[in-house]
Amino acid sequence: TxxxxxxxxxxxxxxxxxxxxxxxxxxxxxxxxxxxxxxxxSDVFWSEIDDRLALLPGFLAATDPTLPAFRAIGEALADAAGSFGPENVPWILTQYELIGSPAEVQASALSRFGAQAEVLRQFAAERLGQHPGELLPRVIAYTTVGAVLAAAQAWAAAGPGRGPLTAHLVRTLAPLADGFTSS
CATH class of the missing domain: 1.10.10.60 (Homeodomain-like)
Structure with a gap:
């Protein structure tokens, strides 16, 4: 309400x-x-997204331990995005231009991106057997967050025929998983 x-x-x-x-x-x-x-x-924009992202650590933990870190992250993100489909698009993604770009909304988005990057960084470090402070876990985490943001924006902009968010995520993350060799 x-x-x-x-x-x-x-x-x-x-x-x-x-x-x-x-x-x-x-x-x-x-x-x-x-x-x-x-x-x-500004938090009213994020409750549905926050609810799904709260499940991300569990989805990460449930991935096949033999999968490479980035592929496991991709699977977990696809699971987390599973509830977002053509009829279930977070309001902030389609109405951002209507409300403008107030600093408060940008700050709330950035804090969420940072929190998710930390979850991904910790997971990548553990999966790679590296210290979380090393460069590769950081690169994986922040690259993934950027790719997810790009996928979500493209998905929202695609209009009623957009399909599920998962398909956009898979398509966006694939070139990263393949080292951009497929793009």
Whole structure:
């Protein structure tokens, strides 16, 4: 309910023209109730994505231990993206231009990308038998996060015929897994 109220108000007034109090009032709850669910106004964009990304460590742990690190990461990300299909696109991906690019939204996105890069870095280091501070686990993690962002943006922009996010992820990650030899 809070997300729906927020999205309606963002569409009507823009992101900057909408306050947490406005969202709470539209949803019929108190300001404190809003903060029971979200730590900031920008967090309303990410709850569905956050829920799926919270499953990523489990998906990573469930990968075949004989798979190379990057392929295992690709499989885990495909599993995490499995619930996103043509009719289930996170609002932020299709309405970003409508709300503009406020620094608060960019910061909330960046913090999420950083957190996921850390999960991927730790996994890659363990799979490679390297210290997480070494260069290769970092490169794998940040390259993967960039590729996932590119895939998600292309998927959202593809419109109603976009298909599942998983297909876009697989297509985007394949050249990385192959060392760009297939592109």
């Amino acid at each position: 809070l997300e729906e109220a927020a999205f309606e108000l963002f569409a009507e007034r823009g992101y900057a023209g909408t306050t947490v109090d406005d969202i709470a009032q539209r949803a019929g709850v108190s300001r404190n109730t809003f903060f029971n669910y979200f730590s900031a106004k």
